[in-house]
Amino acid sequence: MKIAQQTTENTLTLSLDGELDASSSVLLDTELTKPEVLDYKKVLIDCQRLNYISSAGLGVFISHLQRFQDAGVKLVFFNMQEKVHNVFEILGLDALMTIVPSEAEATAI
């Protein structure tokens, strides 16, 4: 799993590349736990190159969602592959998290 970061004044974009499982999710958790993440208004997760997600990866997002909401930070996923989106759907997480098709839509939120 590789995580690339891009920032603007109000937005942090994390581009995930690889497979997010019980081994690699530790890296993502470390990134999202950093206090400076809460300085942004939006955290965008670019999932174009995210080929796999397990419950450990989902758990990282679940565990930070309330903290983000409390700080007024929006968490938005975009460019998600169908098989990855399907994992969110199986648990009903697609209804609880903001997932949009494109970066343009994510930016517009």
Add this chain to the structure above:
Amino acid sequence: MKNAIRISCNRHNLKVVRDFVSTYLAAYSLSDLHLNQIILAVDEVVANLIIHANHEDESQFLNVRVGVEKQVFEIEIEDDSNSSYQPSLYKEPDLQEHIRTGKKGGVGMALVNRIMDRVEFTTTGTHNVCRLYKHIA
């Protein structure tokens, strides 16, 4: 085709098991979605056994065997840990509560139960066997 592997209880071996299942099922022309679901269910069980049952003790091993019979995929995962999974204690996760409390774990078995057609856990002494079944026609 190879239908069994033995791995040590290191979470880096999760990828090894996923690739093993993926390679085995390549001959069955499943859709990306269907294949990913089966791999995910296996990954969840193996992760639980490595991390929770065997505490990532690399001197412990899991034996994994796969097969397809009458269009049903079957996988058998064996370990010898003292702590065996108790399906009777399973509770459907309340995701809103998980979000509210910032809980990281506890949704893996929900994925397994929702994806697979049948999930069995048996224990004899300290020998535990998990069997998962999925119709793949």
